[in-house]
Amino acid sequence: MPNIASALKDEITRLARKELRASTDTLKKAVATYRSEIAALKRRVDQLERQQKRTTKVVARAVPAEQPRDDGQLRWRASGFAQHRKRLGLSAHEAGTLLGVSPLTVYKWESGQARPRAQYLPAIAQFRSLGKREAARRLEELAA
Structure with a gap:
């Protein structure tokens, strides 16, 4: 027959593990959610950067860049x-x-x-x- 001290110690250890598992499960779920949100945000940033580059190229072709003139010609702003x-x-x-x-x-x-x-x-x-x-x-x- 086990002694009362070891039985009490085993029961306390079991309950502590159970409590830790319950508290860490919510944290694990939160971490997984945050990671997926971060990945989605990174994809969105990449998409917006590509779109911005395309828009810059289109605008550069549509509106000719102003050429600096040193020969006394009239400028426009x-x-x-x-x-x-x-x-x-x-x-x-x-x-x-x-x-x-x-x-x-x-x-x-x-x-x-x-x-x-x-x-x-x-x-x-x-x-x-x-x-x-x-x-x-x-x-x-x-x-x-």
């Missing part, structure tokens, strides 16, 4: 044009009237969807040199 128009307090329609183009053309220039043709660059350079009063005066002249 869509954001600068939009800022100046807003600084003058002009609508796209009014700016288009001053430049001899449609308001839609002005919007496309400002959004970067299109670049002005070379024939409009001198007019745009002159537009960039206008102040508020001069722009208002020219608009009145064109309206009359």
Whole structure:
């Protein structure tokens, strides 16, 4: 017959293992879930990076890169044009009237969807040199 101390020790060990197994099973399940989520996120990141590379290539082909010019030719920057128009307090329609183009053309220039043709660059350079009063005066002249 086993002695009471060894029986008590065996029972305590069995119960401790049972409790540890119960607590570690939930942790094992959580770890497995986290690993699968991490793997899914890695796949998603890879997919988005590939998509971004394809989009960059398409945009690079669609909009030609601006070439630096050192020979005194006129330069174009869509954001600068939009800022100046807003600084003058002009609508796209009014700016288009001053430049001899449609308001839609002005919007496309400002959004970067299109670049002005070379024939409009001198007019745009002159537009960039206008102040508020001069722009208002020219608009009145064109309206009359």
